[in-house]
Amino acid sequence: MLSSIQLSRRAAPAARPTPADFDINLGLNTSTGFFPERPLPQLPEAYASWEDALARAKKVLILGEDLTDDDSERRAEGELWREQIRSLPVISTDVLNMDKQLLRRAHKVLTFLVHFYVHSIPPSDDNGPILVPRPLVAPLLEVSSVLQMAPVLTFADTVLWNWDLINPDLPVTLDNMRMGVDLFSGTEDERNFYLGSARGEIRGIEMLHIVNEYHNLPNVTDFPSICRINRLLARLAVVIRDIEQIIQSVREIVDPRMFYWEVRPWFNGSASGSSKPAWIYEGVDRTELLDLSGPSAGQSSVMHALDLFLDIDHKIQQRRYPAPSESNKRADHGFMERMRRYMPGKHREYLAYLGATRPVREVAQSVPAVREQYNAAVTALKKLRDAHMRIACLYIVTMSRSSPPPGCPVFAMMQRMERQKASQGPVTGTGGNELSLLLKAGRDATTRAVLKGN
Ligand code: HEM
Numbered sequence: 001m002l003s004s005i006q007l008s009r010r011a012a013p014a015a016r017p018t019p020a021d022f023d024i025n026l027g028l029n030t031s032t033g034f035f036p037e038r039p040l041p042q043l044p045e046a047y048a049s050w051e052d053a054l055a056r057a058k059k060v061l062i063l064g065e066d067l068t069d070d071d072s073e074r075r076a077e078g079e080l081w082r083e084q085i086r087s088l089p090v091i092s093t094d095v096l097n098m099d100k101q102l103l104r105r106a107h108k109v110l111t112f113l114v115h116f117y118v119h120s121i122p123p124s125d126d127n128g129p130i131l132v133p134r135p136l137v138a139p140l141l142e143v144s145s146v147l148q149m150a151p152v153l154t155f156a157d158t159v160l161w162n163w164d165l166i167n168p169d170l171p172v173t174l175d176n177m178r179m180g181v182d183l184f185s186g187t188e189d190e191r192n193f194y195l196g197s198a199r200g201e202i203r204g205i206e207m208l209h210i211v212n213e214y215h216n217l218p219n220v221t222d223f224p225s226i227c228r229i230n231r232l233l234a235r236l237a238v239v240i241r242d243i244e245q246i247i248q249s250v251r252e253i254v255d256p257r258m259f260y261w262e263v264r265p266w267f268n269g270s271a272s273g274s275s276k277p278a279w280i281y282e283g284v285d286r287t288e289l290l291d292l293s294g295p296s297a298g299q300s301s302v303m304h305a306l307d308l309f310l311d312i313d314h315k316i317q318q319r320r321y322p323a324p325s326e327s328n329k330r331a332d333h334g335f336m337e338r339m340r341r342y343m344p345g346k347h348r349e350y351l352a353y354l355g356a357t358r359p360v361r362e363v364a365q366s367v368p369a370v371r372e373q374y375n376a377a378v379t380a381l382k383k384l385r386d387a388h389m390r391i392a393c394l395y396i397v398t399m400s401r402s403s404p405p406p407g408c409p410v411f412a413m414m415q416r417m418e419r420q421k422a423s424q425g426p427v428t429g430t431g432g433n434e435l436s437l438l439l440k441a442g443r444d445a446t447t448r449a450v451l452k453g454n
Helices: 047-058 072-087 101-120 134-147 155-160 188-203 205-218 221-251 255-268 301-310 326-330 335-342 345-355 361-365 368-401 410-422 435-447
Strands: 031-033 130-132 162-167 175-179 279-281
Touching: 031 205, 047 072, 047 130, 072 301, 101 130, 101 134, 101 155, 101 255, 130 301, 134 155, 155 188, 155 301, 162 279, 175 188, 188 301, 188 345, 205 301, 221 361, 221 368, 255 301, 255 368, 279 361, 301 345, 301 368, 326 435, 335 345, 361 368, 368 410
Parallel strands: 130 279
Antiparallel strands: 162 175
């Protein structure tokens, strides 16, 4: 009976690529997963003007929204910084192409500069588009094209590539990593926000091992293999429960008001909501064709790998039970797929590879003995998404009705609250999607993966 399982729909490719082919590190001694094996180095001397501009931005820039009319000194410093950016030479990135770490560093520095540039501009009445200058745009498009990723701040820039080692002689472990080498707000809340995501990412490395072990099984039909699959799924459920705990623990280290008012505004991209002014990338014919949403943990390859392994149907293409609700149908079904364009190209290739390999859900469908463990893993993921929805609601939906934290100048604070009120509609996430619809649809798509019957 077992040998009749149909796995031909997505048969494993003949020559199996290794994790290293996808820039994934699953080393025997230390596994860093989607993190690089070492922290990023500084850029060579020829690019010192970018590194210097970033160091200066961190010292002198604050959110343009926090500037009052009286704050003339800070306004002048900000304008001077932006003027210096506009007058930088356009530097070729050709010499970086041979070194992936330098390309990553260039992407990270340039995208931080872009977001510093845009969000340090004081709000104006005309609400017109913001011109992002060519000295940032031209090299950013070049490195993004080589790395095959969006030319905007991403999860990789803020988390995967944003750490160094406390003790460079010791291995890369969470305890030895200092997150948030570069910060916008300079707050511990921002650093801890990145840390929360990094913890999830690191815990997820075991999941990559599990997937790898599953793919290494010679077949999925004999008794020992079925026992192995059950053990792998049981291990996976533990990993998922741990990531759920990690998401909840963000509450202990990130203040929601600080996050909402002082950290998150720096992340907004050009497509972050229709009421925001769009950006124009100088020298680009149609900026609106670029992917410019900004960073989101929705760009974490670990979480996508989990969805692919368990075959969660975010696009609602399969006939599954219960049928999608009306609000599920209205949600943005392309969100998760779009988020992949913000990942480094090699990581996206890994996900494409995973999507083309034998699906564990199909095995669980055909082999009743696997169903219980499969369903337990899916249910753990559904619970993770429930917990995540509560966090997103607390940090964004509830905070959208709060006032900025103490420390924000009173006048700027009143102006920000007024602007907020004027643009009030449903609260949106990265790319301007209605947040609660989006997250609920993901949670419900997860529930629909559960297999019925014995
Ligand atoms: C304060 C903490 C957090 C907040 C406020 C938050 C908020 C959000 C929001 C608003 C979205 C919707 C998409 C977007 O707008 O980008 C989202 C998506 C997502 N977040 Fe978070 N998040 C937090 C922490 C985390 C952590 C620690 C993880 C993983 C370890 C995570 C994983 C995800 C994933 C995978 C998605 C894609 C949607 C889904 O899979 O359901 N988030 N998050």
